[in-house]
Amino acid sequence: MTNSPQTATAVACANIAFIKYWGQSDSGLTLPTNGSISLNLDGCLTETTVRCDPELERDQVWLALHGGEEMRASGRPYERVMAQINRLRTLAGSTMPVEVRSRNNFPSDAGIASSAAAFAALTRAAVEAFQLEVDERELSRLTRLSGSGSACRSIPAGFVEWYNDGTHQGSYAEQIAPSSHWALVDIVAVVNTQAKHVSSTHGHDLAPTSAYFPARLSEVPARLAEVRRAISERDLERLGVAAEADAMSMHVVAMTAQPPTMYWQPATLSVMQAVQRWRAQDNLHSYWTIDAGPNVHVICEAKDAPEVEARLCELSAVQWTIANGPGHEARLVG
Template sequence: MEAIAKAHTNIALIKYWGKRDETLFLPMNSSLSITLDRFYTTTAVQFCSCLNKDVFLLNGQIASEAETMKIVAFLDHVRNIAGKNMYAIVNSVNKVPTAAGFASSASGFAALAAAATKAIGMDTDNKTLSQIARQGSGSACRSIYGGYVEWQKGEEVDGSDSFAKPISDKQDWNLSVLSCLVASNEKKVLSREGMKRTVETSPFYKGWLDTVEKDLVQAKRAIAERDFEMLGTVVEANALKMHATTLGANPPFMYWQSATLEVMEHVQQLRTSGIEAYFTIDAGPNVKVICHQKDEQAVLEHLATLPSVQNVYLCHPGPGISYLPDTATENGSKLFYKTYHQSNCENKTSHT
């Protein structure tokens, strides 16, 4: 019972900020994202009755206890749905640069959801897979699909109507996304804590909820009409509003650094000079810049000249979930994967 799946990371154009249910990962608002081609996670899952616990390998190494517990909790959810009680070896290779501003949890849990459900024998459609992935990481539900994706917040208390759906394929509008790495240190306020604090204490949060659905409608219209100026304008404004809510939290906090502001100002200067480019920022200091493909090299060269920019990663709209043959495991960890599995099976057999 083994399966290998590959999922790509995504960036939110219209942000998901705040949960109405912390356990089920149900969002306060709907969101919209682009799945990206450059960064991804490949995950192999094998369930076996001879194992006495779950084992998690990350990039060829046994993962920490904290990382493993997150995977165990997610596998418990899959086991509960499938009605089967077997442990698994999870072998995950993450091709997302550390602290580059791309949430590897999105690609990670999307790939895990796809591989685990297939390995345990479930026959899931993408809608169901999106619902399952959501309970590992909210944004993972969007990485099930490629291109432009909407995550519907839903209304039901059980989360049955909260899932992602594609709104435009990756080749329909092949924009460019440049991620500017300006800081690689761990942020002081993690996204989950930041959301919770903002929802509970920020007087600005109501304004966010009053306008975010309108932003979503405008962004979807812009994508349908291929109106880049409309899309860029609403995406930039939406990011600024999200970050404004954190300033009203108690205690207040800010994800930006001085370098963040420098990149934002530079992008606005590019527009003044005639190059269409817009920024967006997730819960961190690093800035994503969106532009037409014809302008991507010019934008990249301009951003790379800034002293505060450590690196610039160029991406385009990417694909959704895919399943790979069992020869696809990377970094030589396949050897450990099989050795560990064989050893545990043999040990159990020798004791029975």
């Protein structure tokens, strides 16, 4: 690469997994123990600028989280960003200092995949700034190496599967249906924005300590097939039943790990049960899923989204909602 300043800005979406990533077979390579399927969320975005500049005195990372003021990152957030920058800088044969500026528009560390959006945008922008030439598949592999494995699913657009055969080459994300395929809506019912007490990273480490982890892993292949078929046929019930069962299974593994980890809060249960009640009593077709945090994602078709969102907002457990359609790929905007 040249030694002249290079700047690139990328925007990436968070994503919600219908089949979850939980547990790693190789934490160094961020290889998951199972494949997963997700949808990009067009309302939960991170925008990241990477500037390589020989004039910079040293590497700098600036974060503006959830509309807050921009702050200089230090400690673990700084280290996680710089580890990924160093990986790509080495690959590009560059030694230029970098400045990273990143902002997101939704709560961080609360189970809304903020690190997925963040590391997808970071990797997309850095690859451009370092003038690396990679295809989408390789970009998703590089994104995965950031340690936020699910970030690789935010690289392609729309409905995405993260394949996994236990190798670096075979563990990448690919679109299985474009954004336009199905007007699905994911409404995040935000019940708490405090950072969770056990990080996803630590949760992955604990997964194998659960006696229930092997049973989860044996169930996943059939559920992946269910979800692929549901997406292909735009069958919400098939998708929703599988997604609820998979989310339950992931939380079961967390709750039975040693030590047990409970990501749910009372408000989480309120939302889950409200969704099930609306479905049973009012024939309102929506389904819940929950990542490693207390907030609930409610999935429905676009035609039902106004009703579902209005009802969620009426629940005392819900602070606010974020409605998302199918999102775009991690893309350059400058």
